[in-house]
Ligand code: SF4
Ligand code: SF4
Ligand code: SF4
């Protein structure tokens with residue numbers, strides 16, 4: 001297995017996978033300008049939940065408190081590696097269950113950072129810096145980076161893959177990042193290799209990102225990492241697909257790739273690691289693509305975490321019928337205008353009230369009629385099989401659709417619904433415009449629920465059995481009592497007195513007997 | 517100590533007794549295991565595993581196991597309201613029968629999870645509800661206040677009737693603090 005992996009890695013050919021789609025990239029307009037730092041937004045909204053809302057942070061500040069840039073805002077009670085820092089100075093104006101709001105004062109008063117300037121940086125130093133900076137994976141679900149490294153290191157890391165493949169249309173934050181900060185990304189990747197004690201390191205970029213590839217050649221010469229080019233297909237950047245195309249190894253659905261000695265980190269994470277280790281800077285900003293036809297000047301921003309999405313749109317010259325001036329005031333989702341966070345294929349609709357930049361936000365898209373036509377009527381499946389050809393994990397979406405509609409648990413499981421990565425390639429190619437992924441997402445949820453329901457019903461059954469046993473015992477006791485004859489002498493005060501007197505006499509007799 | 521020629525038959529007897537016991541014991545264990553296996557594979561067990569175990573009796577049988585037995589004896593599969601449409605589909609597939617809509621005579625599936633709540637100041641501590649609750653979701657003892665363990669209560673309604681002072685309400689679980697995933701409840705029962 002390992003030798004096979006090494007062969008795949010050292011061969012200089014394009015790494016690819018079966019299936020996939022090639023949607024138009026649409027990134028030229030955005031990449032025309034350099035990465036810009038945003039102005040300091042008036043209001044920052046910091047979410048207190050991370051990793052798909054599974055972990056909740058506890059605020060370390062109070063409402064009305066003045067905070068400085070880099071100050072700790074919230075931590076996890078059990079896990080000190082989950083931490084949130086203030087991206088700028090200002091005052092805390094609101095704390096709710098899920099978010100914390102900062103009113104910035106525009107002064108950007110910062111705490112003094114203490115970077116690591118020593119020659120030799122040890123593995124423990126790097127892990128500590130990453131943990132303190134509160135870095136989470138910038139590509140996918142936002143799993144805390146330190147935890148992932150520890151998990152992988154405990155299994156022995158064979159290869160570290162720096163994922164710079166972003167295959168969705170419009171998204172180009174990693175391309176811009178590498179174009180302008182290539183040496184920092186490579187340095188950060190080297191720190192990651194050192195921290196995880198990886199045997200080999202690879203940077204994976206899609207072959208059509210020429211500028212990024214050119215920019216990274218120079219810093220790579222001095223490092224132990226190698227560059228691997230990927231076929232420019234969607235979804236090349238998905239973790240499991242990436243591993244499969246680079247190493248030929250398929251990670252089963254039940255396993256975590258980190259447990260199999262393959263550590264995948266996003267290029268943006270590598271940059272954040274560099275900042276954390278070298279400058280001691282917590283993770284307070286990231287590069288976000290803001291794109292879409294309604295924007296006059298789409299850009300890549302280096303945005304502070306917590307920047308409201310509406311601010312990002314207005315800085316790009318947002319124009320739309322009726323409200324071109326202030327998108328934040330009355331921006332609403334309409335049939336043709338939707339604000340999508342994430343890529344167009346896997347993203348979700350923005351919540352216009354409190355959507356803000358997080359460490360996992362790659363892209364914000366304002367949609368238009370041409371690129372995002374309103375979904376037409378769904379037609380019947382003609383069993384053309386295009387979806388099966390497009391599916392990167394080689395499932396049979398048409399069969400899954402059939403079983404989803406029938407809610408056939410058994411067949412959904414045997415057709416491997418749990419392996420579906422919800423990439424949307426099948427729905428993209430479907431000539432009948434069937435929203436296949438939506439069906440699959442819902443079916444997955446139902447399967448998960450019915451599994452939970454089943455375990456609950458087992459608990460209920462156990463409790464019922466206890467109850468039955470107890471009922472049986474009570475019934476038997478009642479039967480026994482009914483069968484027993486009544487006490488001959490009914491209770492009376494005199495009887496009780498004489499009984500007590502008898503008992504006392506008995507005790508006395510015993511005692512005197514003992515003494516002799 | 518007996519001489520050797522007299523020791524032999526005694527030893528033989530002892531050994532044969534041990535072997536015989538072991539043989540019959542093994543046979544017994546084998547029989548029990550086989551019976552267990554058969555029970556697991558039987559239709560009743562399979563059907564019973566699918567039923568929601570609410571033990572509410574709305575199907576017309578005193579609990580889920582009796583209904584499972586009745587189904588294996590040919591009773592229609594569309595009588596369990598807590599299981600809803602998905603249960604009927606699953607049973608239909610399991611038994612290779614055509615699915616039918618839920619029989620409205622047995623009630624309609626609730627659109628959201630319900631739980632019982634005891635109005636505690638009014639409770640007189642009669643313990644009648646404890647005896648009625650099939651899943652032991654009520655806590656209390658004689659002449660003291662009783663309360664419902666919301667996370668275990670299935671909302672089956674069985675405790676309401678026996679209460680002499682009518683202090684038990686059935687309310688939507690969403691209004692109570694519970695760990696159960698409420699939002700997907702309706703989806704998993706095919707109600708939306
Ligand atoms: S692509 Fe659409 S129409 Fe063709 S087989 Fe798949 S689901 Fe059916
Ligand atoms: S969404 Fe699922 S079924 Fe469809 S192409 Fe992607 S992995 Fe395959
Ligand atoms: S109606 Fe359903 S849950 Fe209630 S006792 Fe009958 S089978 Fe069990």
Ligand code: SF4
Pocket residue numbers: 631632648649650651652653654664668669670671672673674675676
């Ligand atoms: S507390 Fe009442 S409603 Fe809840 S499960 Fe017990 S008997 Fe049913």
